[in-house]
Structure formats: structure tokens, C-alpha cells
Amino acid sequence: MNVYLSTAQAKSIVLQLMQIFPEGVSLCDEDGVILSSSDTGRINRTSPLAKQCIEQANSGKLYNERVVDGNVTATPLFFKDVCVGAVLMLGDNEQIKCLTSIAKAVGESVIYQPYLKDTSQVSDIINFEFLSEWLNTPGEYSLDFYRRGLRNGIDVSQEYGVVLLDGIWNQLSAQKAVESILPHSNYYICLGNNSIVLIMRKGYDPSIIKELSMLFNDVSFATGRTGPNLNEAFVSAQNTMFAGKRLYPESMIYDYRDFEFAYAISGLRQVQFDTKINELFAQPIYDDLVQTLEVFFKESGNQAEVINKLYIHRNTLKYRLDRIQEITGKNPRVFEDLFYLYTAYILHKLKK
Incomplete structure (x- = not known):
């Protein structure tokens, strides 16, 4: 144009x-x-x-x-x-x-x-442009940026967080749902055809996310940090979505606090693991062992909880843990070995 x-x-x-x-x-x-x-x-x-x-x-x-x-x-x-x-x-x-x-x-x-087809849309278009720039501006904001925000009715000096919605198939319906639930002084912006970003004022009610999730099928939600720079919150939500979908694809709501450590581990690209450990996570014949490890991670090594979650006999769990140790040389019952296996697991899932 x-x-x-x-x-x-x-x-x-x-x-x-x-x-x-x-x-x-x-x-x-x-x-x-x-x-x-x-x-x-x-x-x-x-x-x-x-x-x-x-x-x-x-x-x-x-x-x-x-x-x-x-x-x-x-x-x-x-x-x-x-x-x-x-x-x-x-x-x-x-x-x-x-x-x-x-x-x-x-x-x-x-x-x-x-x-514009309708001059009443002027403020909406300006808001869209401003919200997009706000999401993608790192560091401190200039005085001009603050003033432009105020002209759009937005005080960027306040702290905001981000909630990322991904997997939307009907953008118009999603927008109407968001507008009906989103409280005043919070904003949203559409990214492409499949994603919406909610810009939420600090202290927002987390039940809003659950309320929205009940209106959508197969839409994933990821929260980001809340702070003075919206771009950091946005990146945090993107990282959470990335890690959450790969580590727990069966879930639909991902909280950044549950994935920050896992995403940080994904940056350890120089770490080289034994070939047998990589095979454990890559070979389908070991799916039962990997599933056991996943629950073992979630339950922090609590064997009684693992048995209950997997509906298996105590001897079955013992056999699988012994088999993992035999293949990898790492004993999941020992904290340092379990952490080593967890790190290898995270890197494998996030690099796929």
C-alpha cells in the first residue's frame, strides 16, 4: 500500500x-x-x-x-x-x-x-497497530511511546502479563468470546488466523483462563510473566507454549511457572548424553519405560504415587526402574541420576 x-x-x-x-x-x-x-x-x-x-x-x-x-x-x-x-x-x-x-x-x-470501510473503526485500527508494537518492543519505553499509549487509552507504565491462545479454528467466534469475558482495562490482539494474545493487567483473576478454556475445544492456553515490559511477558508465554505442548501435549493450560526451568534447560545445547540414553527416549520399544520415567519425574520419585498413577504392581515398577538403570547406567532412585535423566528427557522433547 x-x-x-x-x-x-x-x-x-x-x-x-x-x-x-x-x-x-x-x-x-x-x-x-x-x-x-x-x-x-x-x-x-x-x-x-x-x-x-x-x-x-x-x-x-x-x-x-x-x-x-x-x-x-x-x-x-x-x-x-x-x-x-x-x-x-x-x-x-x-x-x-x-x-x-x-x-x-x-x-x-x-x-x-x-x-477503512467505516470511520468508526479508526480507534480500533490505531489500537491494533499500537498493541502489536507494544508486544514487540523490548527494553524501556520512550517518552513518545508512553504518550502514544495514553492517546490510545493505554497506560504502558502499569505492569501487564500475557496469555497466549493457540489452535483457534474460528477467529470471529473466539474474538466474541474473549470480548464477552475479558474485563475492562485488559486488551487482546489476533496473531494470524490461529492465535490470540490477551494482555492482562497485573492481578487479573486466573479463573478467566479456565472460563475461556471451557468455551473452546482443542485450544491451548499459555501464561507468561507479569512485569513492566510486555515483550518479556509475551516471550515468556511463547516459551511456555513451546515447552508445554512438547512435554505435556495432553494438557490444554500451561502456566509459565511450571515450564521456566524446563525451557532454561533446553538452552544447554553443548551437553552430550550417552547414546543409550538417547535411544531410551527415541525407540518405541521403550515406551513403557519412558512413560514410567515421566510419572516418576512428576511425582518426584515417590514410588507409591507412581504405582497408583500407572495402576501397576510394585514388582512391575521395580523391574522397569532396574531396566532403565541397566540401559542407561543411571539409577532413577538416586537424585543426581534422576536429575541427569530428567535433563536428557527435556532436551530430547524440546529438540524434536
């Missing part, structure tokens, strides 16, 4: 802003050329101040929302992440400083309109 600011759009923006800036207002394109102005004699002239403002905004570095020269203030206008023009406002700098955000909101809403 080619992004440009048409003369008709420029006129519309100037007409609306003339009520706010009676001393004078102009609208410039991406090259700093004035497309429309309350002073018609300035049309088609290039404004060095606007050009400086636009170049700074498109530099990829932190930029000033206001560039001032005497009694003229310039502020950039964006479509998505591209600066497509600037507003020039005449008047007292301190007064204009308080009105800059209004000028940006008016200008950018007009710019978005041709790309």
Missing part, C-alpha cells in the same frame, strides 16, 4: 484545526511542501521547519513531538510507523504545547480514513 497525504485530506485537516489554532495552521506533505493552509498564499511552498520535523521523525531515533522556530510549531503526523506529513501551528508556544496531541489526533484520524 502506497501511503500518501492527499490535498483533500490536507484541506480537511486544516479546516478542522483552524477552529483550534485561529492564528494560523498549515499542513505539509512528507517533503515539507505545504498542501493546505489558512493562509492560501503559502500553499506549494516548502517549509524548512516542517522538513526538519519530518526528517527527524523518520530517522528511526527518538524525536521531538514539537519542533519550534519563533512562534511556529511543527509536529509530525504518522500512518503506521511512517511519518507522512507535519502540521504547522502559529501562536504562543506554551499554548500550542498543550494542544499538540489534539492536532496529531485530528490529523492522523483523517489520514487513516481512506483505508
Whole structure:
């Protein structure tokens, strides 16, 4: 899509802003050329101040929302992440400083309109763009990012967590379900056709996840950390989903606290295990032994619980543990050996 600011759009923006800036207002394109102005004699002239403002905004570095020269203030206008023009406002700098955000909101809403079937969708589209950037912005947020959040009704200075939904087959139905359950001041964004990310304020009720899970079949839920940076929470939820699906595919809800250690182990790529240990986890003939080990891991080596969970005789468990020791040279009854086997198991499952 080619992004440009048409003369008709420029006129519309100037007409609306003339009520706010009676001393004078102009609208410039991406090259700093004035497309429309309350002073018609300035049309088609290039404004060095606007050009400086636009170049700074498109530099990829932190930029000033206001560039001032005497009694003229310039502020950039964006479509998505591209600066497509600037507003020039005449008047007292301190007064204009308080009105800059209004000028940006008016200008950018007009710019978005041709790309929408319904102008009432403007705030939704802007929110989508902002939420997507919020999810993928690591580190500390810039002052401009905070301000953009507030213009969208979102306070990014608060702590949020992420819940990732994966495996959705009907996106529209899923969105309606989420909207009906998600409390106020929480948000969601769709990723592709199969996933939805819930952005949840710190302290959210975890029963929301169970409530949503009852509405979907075969949809997996993964929680992430809660903190001041949403990207870290998002990555945490993605890691949880990755580990959860491979380690416990029969489950549908994965809590990051149950998988952080397992995912951390998956980074130990330099560890080399004995071939016989790898064969234990890879060969179908050992499925009964692997299943026993999996329950043994979950029950922290409690043999009575393992017998109850597997519905096997005590002698059967003894035979399987002895057989595991015979194959691998590691005794599951010994903590260090059990941990060694657990690490090998995690790496095998997560590398598949």
C-alpha cells in the first residue's frame, strides 16, 4: 500500500484545526511542501521547519513531538510507523504545547480514513497497530511511546502479563468470546488466523483462563510473566507454549511457572548424553519405560504415587526402574541420576 497525504485530506485537516489554532495552521506533505493552509498564499511552498520535523521523525531515533522556530510549531503526523506529513501551528508556544496531541489526533484520524470501510473503526485500527508494537518492543519505553499509549487509552507504565491462545479454528467466534469475558482495562490482539494474545493487567483473576478454556475445544492456553515490559511477558508465554505442548501435549493450560526451568534447560545445547540414553527416549520399544520415567519425574520419585498413577504392581515398577538403570547406567532412585535423566528427557522433547 502506497501511503500518501492527499490535498483533500490536507484541506480537511486544516479546516478542522483552524477552529483550534485561529492564528494560523498549515499542513505539509512528507517533503515539507505545504498542501493546505489558512493562509492560501503559502500553499506549494516548502517549509524548512516542517522538513526538519519530518526528517527527524523518520530517522528511526527518538524525536521531538514539537519542533519550534519563533512562534511556529511543527509536529509530525504518522500512518503506521511512517511519518507522512507535519502540521504547522502559529501562536504562543506554551499554548500550542498543550494542544499538540489534539492536532496529531485530528490529523492522523483523517489520514487513516481512506483505508477503512467505516470511520468508526479508526480507534480500533490505531489500537491494533499500537498493541502489536507494544508486544514487540523490548527494553524501556520512550517518552513518545508512553504518550502514544495514553492517546490510545493505554497506560504502558502499569505492569501487564500475557496469555497466549493457540489452535483457534474460528477467529470471529473466539474474538466474541474473549470480548464477552475479558474485563475492562485488559486488551487482546489476533496473531494470524490461529492465535490470540490477551494482555492482562497485573492481578487479573486466573479463573478467566479456565472460563475461556471451557468455551473452546482443542485450544491451548499459555501464561507468561507479569512485569513492566510486555515483550518479556509475551516471550515468556511463547516459551511456555513451546515447552508445554512438547512435554505435556495432553494438557490444554500451561502456566509459565511450571515450564521456566524446563525451557532454561533446553538452552544447554553443548551437553552430550550417552547414546543409550538417547535411544531410551527415541525407540518405541521403550515406551513403557519412558512413560514410567515421566510419572516418576512428576511425582518426584515417590514410588507409591507412581504405582497408583500407572495402576501397576510394585514388582512391575521395580523391574522397569532396574531396566532403565541397566540401559542407561543411571539409577532413577538416586537424585543426581534422576536429575541427569530428567535433563536428557527435556532436551530430547524440546529438540524434536
